[in-house]
Amino acid sequence: MILNEQQRQIGRDNFADALKLTRRELLPALVALPSATAFYWGYERLRGDPVRAALIGGGGQGRSHIDSLNPEYIRLVAFSDIRPSQQKKARISLEAKYGNAAREIDLIPDYHRLLDRRDIEMVIVALPLHLHAAASIEAMEKGKHVLCEKLMAKTVADCKRMARTAKKTEKLLAIGHQRHYSYLYANALEVASQPDILGDVRHIRAFWHRNQTEGGKPGAEKGDFDTWFPKIPAEDQGVDYARYGYKSLEELVRWRVYRRTGEGLMAELGSHQLDACGILLRAVAGGGRKEAIHPKAVSGVAVNSFFTDGREVEDHVFLTYEYPRDVVVTYSSITTNEADAYGEQVMGSRGTLGILSERDVYLLKEKALKDTRISWVERRVAEPSAVSTSTVQWTAGLGVQDTLSSRGYREEQEHLAWLIRNPGKGQPRCGAEVGLADAVVTLVSNLAARQRRRIEFRPGWFDVNSDELPQ
């Protein structure tokens, strides 16, 4: 979504008031009252001891979880990683967060051993994709509640096994689609559900565009600049990868580029956004609908047209989704150009809602794109509609400008911890069924794009209790 600076400012301003009022009014005294945040997502301040939790996987995603932990809800007691380089980085994150107290957090490299610990109530699984199901199922069978990173699992069959294990063991299973806990998205949905603003929405364009070529420097096509293709750290050379089921050290470190361990761009990037498109379409169809909207069919193209480093996953994928009412969502994820960055562009007959980089929301009025700012504002009865006089600095503002720093990691962790302490009082916002649906869309997308064909989704695929699986 390419906007000039003026359009960005206007689009941001258009949205800012709606944002401001939602946060201001729905999260009363956010700063003073931490439980207000929780209220918004359907939980409360945690009473009783913080949940004793462990982190399995200290890579980038695992460290994001460390940074987000709220000690009032969760006490991290152990973590696991088999790579010394990642252990060291996780330690640094832990010390930055807990200071000296970080030393009390045990490092247990082998996650099976970690799961044997009886005192651990909850685990966060941030392992390579192919291990999500195995680790989550083992954890639940060993009596732990699970927050598993997305994608839920590498196959639909695995997802269904996870969901059924959660039911059988009566453990909570949450999948880490943090957009379900993002204020930015919640507020965008609020705006999207106002028919006057966007009009009739027939198309969403979602995209995640990165440039991993570093401007075509020598070696770029060999993956030298791709974050998915990192150099093998010297300290990891001695890891006994075979003991943990990896075929090579490369597969362990660069698991995202191999078909056995990862599912490529759709799993790592696309799944979040298709999930978001489903929620957005539900919002524009009328805020009252509870059930997610699933696509009816998908067709696509996936190619590996740039990198020559021997990767098995594609570097460009393009998909077209047919939704009910013939609404069409397109998605592209590419690695050779980043002008668009990443986001979702909801295109209505009256306006465009653009959500960019989980950070900015732009609202642009159709045919008046240049400089009209439109927003919903809220006013208490008897509160002035306007402040007037040339002796006053006019401000719309009663609200506090927020940075929207939370991407939702903290809230998804807190909610799960609260549910553990309050059994029977609900389910995670992204539980097994939502996670399964998302995995179905993602994995079938890969199937369609790799085979370059159109696939119609079958209801049984989305049904935890059905044994029907996509081929």
Added chain:
Amino acid sequence: MPTPQSVSVNHLYRVANSAQNRRMELLVRRMAMACEFSVRLPAGTRRAADAGCAALDEVERLESRLSAYVEDSDISRWNRGQTAAVDPGVYSLLRRAGQLAEMTGGAFDAATGALVKTWGFYRGPRRVPSPSQIAAALAACGSPHLAFDDAQCRIQAARPGIEFNLGGVGKGFAIDRGLDLIRRRFGVRCALLQGGQSSLKGTGAPPGEPRGWPVLLGNRGGGRPAVRIWLRDRAMGTSAADRQFFTEGGRRFGHILDPRTGWPAEGLLSATAVAGSAAEADALSTAFFVMGAGETRRFCLDHPQYGAVLALPGEVTVVGNLDAEVIS
């Protein structure tokens, strides 16, 4: 109480709304006439976004006709002596401005372009003119020297050099026209249109506000005293000189000039006028600022359709016909 899973943002929103007696309004804003114009419409207004945009389109259209800063506007062409005839809409404004000049005894006058230029308040540089320069400028000012031809929409000046500067009335006129347009085209009878910080008109009364649109008239920084004014089919305009001024020889010269003397008006911190139309309110606020407290009081007694709020250091006075409360 729904389960957390089923609590939608909308639901929470409605709870918060009803519990705290809040109202949603659509706010549509755009830059025009070198300031921000905004339209507020209560939730539930049909085609609110389209109506808001249409009102602002009208403001923008008028700017291209009224501004002395737009080279080929009707006003610029008339000022250059290129034409005596103007667009009927523009004519009606100039005609009304002429009447207001007469009504205020020249305390407000739109035909004072020469004086504004002499002081450098048009495009600078700002400077204190010599008495002879002021006299020369005053000779080229004043609505009494204009002859209006209603049938032809022509305005003839009896003296050379007369120029309009609609700074004191143009915004208000655009507000009136914007509201007229959305009433005719969209059936909107309840809206608040604001131009810049000082000109507003409210039509109808939004839900929960039987007295009309509440507006806070305040001091810079929110200090007190302040005045709350309700606008129901009424408009307000405020004039003050604390933003546009310059200092020379240790003395401060504000941009509101007294057309009767040729010198900046002094005495009040600000003057607010409340009237049936925003154009009148705009013009009268300038007049009141120029007149000062005593003369404004007398004016409001003679013209009971108008009201005023006058700010003096540490004190505000509410005069005449308006719905207002002082918050002290």
